[in-house]
Amino acid sequence: MDDSPTAEAREAFLAKLWQIGPAMVAGTPHAKPLGMRFVSVGEGRATLALDYNAELIGDPASRVMHGGAITTLLDQTAGFASVAGFAKPIGVATLNLHIDYMRPSPPGETVIAVATAYKVTRHIAFVRGIAHNGDEDDPVATCQASFMATPLSGTGP
């Protein structure tokens, strides 16, 4: 059985993701204390943002947000890109996530994360992502991750 969707169905799915994107991020309980927000979505692509939040400081001396906040933003964005990459509407679970931290994000600056699912199979999405302050060529951090498709309802694995 060929389960690849028609171009029209694909377009409708991505339009739906655009529509429910903000609610998908807001509906993620852990996105709330961080303040992550939806920016955009495309075929196997997603952009999210994290405004500077003093409650996420990881080093009181520099007032820089903790690496874990950047990790969470990249995980969420890469997961969203996976959702936008799988052939069928599906949930995702992180299998592995590698993050390289290039520089601290200055206090007060918004962090933008862009992720691309560059290869999607039936069960697994392979994703790359960049976190930056407005210039993708000057990254705060980069990530490489893989995600597994999970059922949208039910008890899961």
Place this chain on the structure above:
Amino acid sequence: MSGEFHGDPSFWDRALNGNVSKVLQDTVRTTLATLPYARMLGVEPRFESGNFMLVMPYKADLIGNPVLPALHGGAVGGFLELCAIIQTMLALREAGRDEVAQPKPIGISMDYLRRGRPEDSFARAEIVRLGSRVANVRATAWQSDPNAPTATLHGHFLLPSK
């Protein structure tokens, strides 16, 4: 070493030497209490037979997937990262290196082995190598069963220079 890393509960008792002094324990408590990100996650240190362990009590806003439900991969990652940083600070103190600045992550890798259930999580870390400028660290998180880790981390941390 990596072969016995997950499977043997006594691994940690042998890997860690159990000599975190009361003064250092207080330092860790103060550090975490004054760290906004640590307070947001709600983590607390625990010292069993003098070894450091980080606990992340379950709360609803740690959830990433309400359908499964599962803890957010980023929350689990941040939890492991914090555990690794604290363990590195302890190793620096034990080595007589009283740098006050925090180790900074250079590159970290997380493997997610099981769904993080809506339960308390625990994590321990071990310094594989403490160099002059970089530490190589491994950390493991689990929930009710220490033999069934939910996630592991390994990474490099840049050490503060004097």
